[in-house]
Amino acid sequence: MILITGANGQLGTELCHLLDERNEEYVAVDVAEMDITKADKVEAVFAQVQPSLVYHCAAFTAVDAAEDEGKELNYAINVLGTENIAKACAKYHSTLVYISTDYVFDGQKPIGEEWQETDLPNPKTEYGRTKRLGEEIVEKYISQFYTIRTAWVFGNYGKNFVFTMQALAEKHPRLTVVNDQHGRPTWTRTLAEFMTYLAENQKEFGYYHLSNDAKEDTTWYDFALEILKDTAVEVVPVDSSQFPAKAKRPLNSTMSLEKAKATGFRIPTWQDALKEFYRQAEK
Numbered sequence: 001m002i003l004i005t006g007a008n009g010q011l012g013t014e015l016c017h018l019l020d021e022r023n024e025e026y027v028a029v030d031v032a033e034m035d036i037t038k039a040d041k042v043e044a045v046f047a048q049v050q051p052s053l054v055y056h057c058a059a060f061t062a063v064d065a066a067e068d069e070g071k072e073l074n075y076a077i078n079v080l081g082t083e084n085i086a087k088a089c090a091k092y093h094s095t096l097v098y099i100s101t102d103y104v105f106d107g108q109k110p111i112g113e114e115w116q117e118t119d120l121p122n123p124k125t126e127y128g129r130t131k132r133l134g135e136e137i138v139e140k141y142i143s144q145f146y147t148i149r150t151a152w153v154f155g156n157y158g159k160n161f162v163f164t165m166q167a168l169a170e171k172h173p174r175l176t177v178v179n180d181q182h183g184r185p186t187w188t189r190t191l192a193e194f195m196t197y198l199a200e201n202q203k204e205f206g207y208y209h210l211s212n213d214a215k216e217d218t219t220w221y222d223f224a225l226e227i228l229k230d231t232a233v234e235v236v237p238v239d240s241s242q243f244p245a246k247a248k249r250p251l252n253s254t255m256s257l258e259k260a261k262a263t264g265f266r267i268p269t270w271q272d273a274l275k276e277f278y279r280q281a282e283k
Contacts, residue, residue, distance in 0.1 A: 002026035003051035003094070005036060005085065006058030010158030011099065014188035015055055018196065027051070030058070036081035046088040053199055055097045056085050059131070063103070066126040067246040078130035079137070086141040095144040097195050100135055102151035102183065103128030107250020111182050112217065114256040117149075117207040125247040135207075146198045147207045148191070151253045152223070154274075155188030156281055162274070165224050169233040179221035179237035183253030184211035187273035189280075194265055203263045209255035212270035217254070226271060 002019070006012040007028035019026050027049045034045045036058050059078055060066060066074035082098070089096045104121040105128075123129045138145050154160040168175055194210050197203070221237045228235055240249060257267055268276075 001049050001051050002053045002055065003045070003049050004028045004055045004057060005034065006030060006056070009057055009059075010153065010155050010160065011188050011191060012055075012057040013157035014155050015057060015192040015195065018189070018192045036084055037076045039084045039087070042084040042088050046092050046094075050092060051094045053097070054085065054089055054094045055195055055199075056082065057099055058085075059099065061127070063125060063127040063247040064245055066130070071126055074126055074130055078127075079133045082134035083137045083141075086138050089145075090141045093144075095146075095199060096138060096142055097146045097148065097199055098134065098138050099191075099195075100147050100149045101128065101131045102149060102250060102253040102255055104132040104135065104149065105250065105253075107248075107252050109252045111252055113252070114254050115209065115252075116256050117209055117259055124250075127247060144205055146195070146203075146205060148195065148198075149207070149209050149255060150186045150191055151183050151211055151255065152185040152220075153188060153191070154185055154277070156277065157188070161185075161220070161223065162227055162277070165227045169228050169231050172233070174234045174236060175224065175228075176236045176238045176242060177221045177224040178240050178243060179219045180239045181249055181251055181253070182217055182219055183250070184214050184218055184255070185223055185270040185273070186211040187268075187270070187277055189277070190268060190273055194260065194267075197265050198263065201263070208260050208263075209257060210260050210267075211255060211257065212273045213257060213267045214270055218270065223270070226274060 008030040016028050035041045060074040104123050106122040106124050121132045123132050154162045224235050
């Protein structure tokens with residue numbers, strides 16, 4: 001049986017829809033059904049479900065809140081919660097698919113170079129620190145795991161950059177977007193498909209990087225231009241100093257996709273993914 005944590009979140013919801021389309025059986029839980037920060041709650045669900053495969057999508061992702069008012073909750077969910085899940089997976093011999101982030105790196109690699117799975121993590125934010133601790137915990141307790149680092153996630157089922165840009169465009173004729181932070185967008189559908197691809201095809205366990213592909217270097221400004229290309233809104237590039245934030249944003253989030261591609265998984269460009277995202281949203 002498959003168990004999905006964080007099933008009401010942006011990625012968890014996408015994953016549930018994907019498995020529904022394939023008529024696959026699974027048990028989907030969120031905090032109401034299984035509070036991952038409580039070991040006894042996790043044990044109770046695992047004892048009942050007896051999962052052979054766990055997609056661990058539950059996470060605290062409010063990167064700015066994690067620096068202060070959300071610091072304790074960030075640690076409880078991303079570290080203690082992941083530890084409870086990892087220990088339960090070890091006990092019940094479950095394969096674990098754990099979702100991590102580019103924030104485990106310091107973002108300081110020269111623009112044009114890509115982060116490799118083997119690069120040394122050096123998180124500069126509380127969010128990145130707890131996600132890295134989660135990675136280490138997964139490695140500590142289980143050997144049958146896929147840790148997938150991703151970045152710039154967008155999808156149909158939660159707050160994200162695409163919806164933010166669309167909402168702002170309805171109210172403002174001119175928008176400013178940073179052009180000195182580099183990376184690649186990731187559609188939740190592509191990520192969900194990669195998660196299931198690794199598990200179902202029993203690919204080599206370990207770390208993988210996954211975003212949508214790109215023919216050339218991408219910034220948030222480039223992403224915004226593509227999102228709003230059919231509108232009359234003017235999009236103006238600015239540097240990160242125009243948007244001060246509690247959590248330091250990585251200047252380079254671009255991760256290598258070579259290991260993911262070597263599995264045989266086909267990764268669409270983020271432009272094609274965005275078009276398909278729009279097409280599905282219109283249904």
